[in-house]
Amino acid sequence: MNIERFMADFGNSTSNFLVDSYYFEIPTCVVEISNEEAEGYFTNSVEEVDDLLSRLLISTVINNEKKYYMVGKLAEENPYANGHVGKMHDKINSPIPYAVFLAAVSYYYKLKNTNGENKAEIEIDSMSMMLPIWLLKKESKFSIAQNKMAQRFAGDHVVTLITKGMETELTIKVASAKCSIESEVARWALKYKLVNDEEKNATRIAKRNEARTFDDTETVFVDIGGGSTDAVELAKGLNTPVSKESFKIINIEPYLGRLDTLLNEKLIEYFNDLRSLENFIVDNYSNQKYVLKNENTGQKYDLTLPITDMLKGYADLLVYKVTEAFNTDGKRKKYVYFGGETPILSPFIKESVKNATNEDILERNHFFLNELLDDETEIFKPAARTINLAALEILSLNERNSK
Structure with missing residues (x-):
């Protein structure tokens, strides 16, 4: 089996994959068990591939x-x-991204x-991934950390899927692996988009009209993840950052740590574990009402106040930390917020910005990805949690077209 393009975003909450244009995600939960536990884990066979994502062993x-x-x-x-969620997660050395990759x-x-x-044997022509800024800054040059991460996945790997009913042994050969910079790489998905070229029956990379909004000012990309928040100041026109100092580590407790x-x-x-609480918030954030229902008794628990208080406090500190990091020269800057936790935090970020400045500055200088993109015709429309992945796909296709 041949895979031409394998894009991976190893997030602390969810790992997202785009494999030859097919998207899927896996919760970033990995537990090592013993041989004995593995052999006796399943009582029944998994018969449908649709069920495999929840039965990966x-x-x-x-x-x-x-x-x-x-x-x-x-x-x-x-x-x-x-x-791994309550602290900064070292993806270069942790076994978690590697195990999730093999499972994916x-x-x-x-x-x-x-x-x-x-x-079977699987050949992956090109694999792309990312690292957060805090890990890159640990090295004297970003490229050192990027190469370490890329080399971890380049070459040969062997994995056995031991889920009962799906047993398979795979040899994976990754011909080429590249590692980009989280948050900074997203600029490619805000400058360009993937569309169908009906005349040539092919995928084409086109300029995005929405990018014009950022032609006249420096723009700060704020990537709010479950494990860390990255921010980078781009030159006018969403172009390359000026220097290493344009990349900032936002010194704030990881979102998942605060949730814990x-x-x-x-x-x-009310909740047995962190993931149950996280999923409850994801399921209910759109209406800002957090009411837990016991499906067996019918009893309801209104948890709106403690949850929204936490989200508001977190957003207030986040806005303060971000603006403090970049408001050093007095120049006007625009901010774009994305990342997996942004949809949950966005109403509180807006309120915090408005309280710290005014309504006009909020509208002119602060943007949220889901409100910014308006083209419904593109092939893989980026969302807050997938814009980095979409950017990797654009870069990969551009490289293929150049060859």
Whole structure:
């Protein structure tokens, strides 16, 4: 099996993948278990590939030692699944991105080869991924960290999918791997878009009209993730940052860490684990009413106040930290907010900006991705959580077209 383009965004909350234009995601939950636990884990076979994403159990060899991992939804409720969320997560050395990568390839193979053999070789022509700014700044040059991450995935890998009914052994060969900079790479998906060229029956990269909004000022991209918040100041026209100092680490507690504190201090009687609380917020943020219903008793618990208080406090501190980091020269700057946690925090960020400045500055200088993009015809329209991935796809297709 050949995969031409494999795009990966190893987020702390969710890992997102775009594989030859097919999108899927896996919760970033990984738990190592013993051989004995792995062998006796499933009582029934998984018969449908649609069910595999919630039943990912793999084995691989790391440093000459065989490892067994539950990945994604299967690991969500395990108490060891979220040890990486309360602190900055070193994706270069952590086994978590690697295990999620192996599981993602295994799922994609089974998806595309429902009647395939239980032993196969997969060739990936080009793999792209990203690292957050705080990890890049640990090295004397960004490229050192980028190369470390890329080399971790380049070359040969062996994984065994041991989910009962889906058992498969795969040898994965990654011909080329590249690592970009989170938040900065997103500018490509705000400058360009992917559209269908009906005359040539092909995908074409086109300029995005919305990008004109940023022709006249420097623009700060604020990438709000579950594990860290990155921010980078781009030159006018969404062009390359001026220097290394244009990249900022926003010194704020990780969102998932703050959510974990809320769980332990105020909501422990309502949720068994962090992921249950996180999913509850994701399911209810659009109407800003957080009412938990017990489906067995019919009893309801209104948790709106403690949750919105936490979100408001977090947004206030975030806005202060971001503007403090970039408002050093008195020049007008525009801000674009995206990242997986932005849709949840956006109403509170708006309120915080308005309170700190005024309504006019909020409207002229602060933008949210879901309100900014208006073209419904593009092939893969970026969302707050996928704009980095869309940018990797644009860069990859551009490189292919150049060749």
